[in-house]
Amino acid sequence: MSGIFISHSGKDRAIAIEIAEWLREEGHRDFFLAFDPVDGIPPGKDWEHELYKRLRLCRAVVVLCSQDSMASEWCFAEITHAKALGKQILPLKIAPCDIKPVLTSSQVLEFFSRDETAWNSLRIGLKAAGLDSADAFDWDGSRPPYPGLMAFQEEDAAIYFGREPEIRRGLDALQRLSQFGDERVLAVIGASGSGKSSLVRAGLLPRLKKDPERWLVVPAFRPQTRPFQELAIVLAE
Numbered sequence: 001m002s003g004i005f006i007s008h009s010g011k012d013r014a015i016a017i018e019i020a021e022w023l024r025e026e027g028h029r030d031f032f033l034a035f036d037p038v039d040g041i042p043p044g045k046d047w048e049h050e051l052y053k054r055l056r057l058c059r060a061v062v063v064l065c066s067q068d069s070m071a072s073e074w075c076f077a078e079i080t081h082a083k084a085l086g087k088q089i090l091p092l093k094i095a096p097c098d099i100k101p102v103l104t105s106s107q108v109l110e111f112f113s114r115d116e117t118a119w120n121s122l123r124i125g126l127k128a129a130g131l132d133s134a135d136a137f138d139w140d141g142s143r144p145p146y147p148g149l150m151a152f153q154e155e156d157a158a159i160y161f162g163r164e165p166e167i168r169r170g171l172d173a174l175q176r177l178s179q180f181g182d183e184r185v186l187a188v189i190g191a192s193g194s195g196k197s198s199l200v201r202a203g204l205l206p207r208l209k210k211d212p213e214r215w216l217v218v219p220a221f222r223p224q225t226r227p228f229q230e231l232a233i234v235l236a237e
Contacts, residue, residue, distance in 0.1 A: 003131050004031035005058040005087075007078045009068035015094050015114075016064060022119060027133035028126075032058060055081050057168055060088035060129040062122075063103065066095040079103065086176035088129035092122065130211050137206060149193075152202035154209075160202035163195070167203040174204075178214065 004023065008016040013035065020033045032054045034040050034047070041050045055061070061082040069075045079102055082089060091103045092111040099108055109125065111118050126132065139158035152160050173186050190196045201220060208215040218234045 003059045004028065004126070005054055005061045005078075005082070006031065006033045006064070007061055007069070007075055007082075008064040009066060009072050009075060011068040012064050012066050012094060018114070019062065019064070019092075022122075026123065028131070051078065052081060055087070056085060056172075057165070058082075058087060059168075059171070060090060060126065060131055063089060063091045065091050065093045065097055065099055065103070065108070067097045070097050070100055076100065076102070086172055086179050088175075090122070090125045090129065130207070132210075151195075151197035154201055154206050156202045157206035160198065163199055163203050166199055167207070170199070170204050171207060174208070174215075 006016055006019060016033060020031065020036065023031050032039060034051065041047050055078060061078065063069070063075070063079060079089065079100070083102065089103065089106045091099065091106055091108045093099065093108050094111050094114075096112075107125075109118065109121050111122070137158035140155055143155060145159045147156070170186070170188070177183055177186060188196045188200055205217055205220075209217050218231075219237060221230050221234045223230055
């Protein structure tokens with residue numbers, strides 16, 4: 001998953017590189033910069049399709065705001081697509097410009113000087129979006145890396161791999177529920193043994209717990225014949 005998508009005008013390439021280098025120094029390895037020779041769009045790829053794919057997979061979009069980017073139709077398309085997906089938007093005002101109304105619902109960070117105060121504000125913004133480079137799941141070495149027919153649990157988050165697209169879709173869906181307040185239930189549906197419990201317990205719940213200011217995660221429970229009473233018990237816990 002590309003945790004951070006850097007949206008910018010081609011004329012702001014130098015600053016985009018500077019931010020990418022800072023992200024690497026901070027320990028972030030999970031970000032997308034379109035022209036990056038290693039992690040960007042490979043030669044011969046459908047670049048438009050790849051951009052939208054990376055937007056779907058990212059967790060937050062850092063928008064470099066300048067006169068050029070605010071006038072760019074492609075930057076506007078990236079921003080509106082990201083907002084429709086419920087992504088976190090972090091606008092960085094890198095030069096004097098009129099910020100587009102589509103960005104004014106997010107706190108705009110003045111990033112002219114790019115001094116230590118500005119970098120620290122970006123660091124705080126990324127952490128608030130759940131993108132702390134120091135975050136990592138610890139693995140208890142006494143637990144088996146593959147539990148066989150048993151479901152993966154929260155303690156197995158560090159070794160739970162292969163479901164990144166499903167985890168991202170689940171987190172995005174929950175973000176939309178929280179942000180837009182439409183549907184109130186997210187159902188994970190699949191055939192018996194397809195990995196639903198593992199996806200929720202080892203994929204979604206550990207990540208939600210890393211953001212306690214936004215999410216209250218109650219212990220998993222079975223509704224049995226008294227679903228509201230079972231829910232009341234875990235809420236009391």
